Amino acid sequence: MKKSISSKRVDFLQSLEDFRGYSDLTIKSYDEAIKEALEYVEILEEEKSTTMNLMPYRIKISHLNPKTISKKLSAIRTFVKFLNGNGMKISLKADESIKVPKTLPKPISHKHILQALEHASFYEKLVVTILYTLGLRISELSSLKLKDISDEWVRVLGKGNKHRDVPLLHSTKELIDKYMSDNCPKIFLFEANDERLSENSLRYTVNKVFKRVGLKVTPHQLRHSYATALLNSNAPIADVSELLGHSTMATTQIYTKLGSALKQQNYNKAHPLCGDEQC
Template identity: 90%
Template structure:
């Protein structure tokens, strides 16, 4: 079974590049974590199912810092999900998460987003614009139905099956109307063969748009850009939290830290007494 699992590794790594747009460095780190884990885990086969016991591997990497351990375990979880999605019945044991310090998200600058949109085809422009102007998760974009869209609002189905209403900018509504005039979706905004377009397909579209301008960008980074832009524009944090569909305002507060960091950087660049070596 270990040989069979290992043989799927190349296919999995290719999917990270094709559908998620991961960088070569990230893919390499996934590959190293998976190979390292397979050399140390215990694999148990019983009752037509396979269990991978991570405990021996966790003991081996226990001296690493929590963030590194978390990344390695995340790579393994993603790989196992891929295996299960490809008809392999595999369970993980000793898969408990560990707490790591929160890091600041990495938004994409407005300038780079506009540059990418200038090189985008119409459908691609609509996908990127909706993510950037509505602050959506990729799963939420995939789930938007035609009857969720009004002239000024979009009703979004978020985590925990909770709905929220997000303001629809005029520029985004114009793109949606033009898209609908040239396409005939029946239920969902984005469909293929009368079925909802997959998250991976939408994610690939975003990756492709930004790759043309030499950037590696994920849909979630556009959500970060949306949140950061609102907070830097003095939008109340409670409103931003609601628009993002956060269950707790504490989750949104990480963006305020990012805003402060950016303001400090801009101040250092702008003030005449702040040379590179002084500030």
């Protein structure tokens, strides 16, 4: 039965790309979790259904941090849901969720972003500026097409193949226009050998820019910076949620907690009674 289940893995991964619009990196993580799980799960076959016991696998990965375990189990649940939707009857055993502590995202301050841009080449400045002023995921930047860029808006293809329109600053548009004039891309804004530039290449560019000023920064942190800046300037959370392409507003609310944490830190530094001993 494991062979039969494993044979559906490729179809499942293809569905993640075709119907959910997942990035190559995300699909790879799903694939690794499923292959690993199938080595350890116990398959119990009955007359009309099959049970997949996750306990042996959960024991195997129990040393990992809760967030990693949760992601692996989520990948398996999604895979089993796919199998059930394609004619198989599989139930999960030992599928209890685990509590994952919510960590606040770590945005980069506007000051540090400007500092990094002072030492960036034109191309590097464009990549960082787009991520910071549009709040894109790295996969969305990699797949950004010329036809989706207008004078004032950018149409973004996000998760689940859902489109959203994000306002384009005039200063960012000027950088894009100069880059297009100098490089003449054909389909995608960023290309290599007539194909879209890989996410890893764009990610490396961001890492390199901030490394020069002694910071370790990921593209996703620039997305956090975008969201936090908008919310701290009193942008409505519903608007920010839509601009980020979040499926629910609950995902965006973590940034409001971050804003409160920053306000608390600033208050502790500023109030005359909040010395080190009192606060």
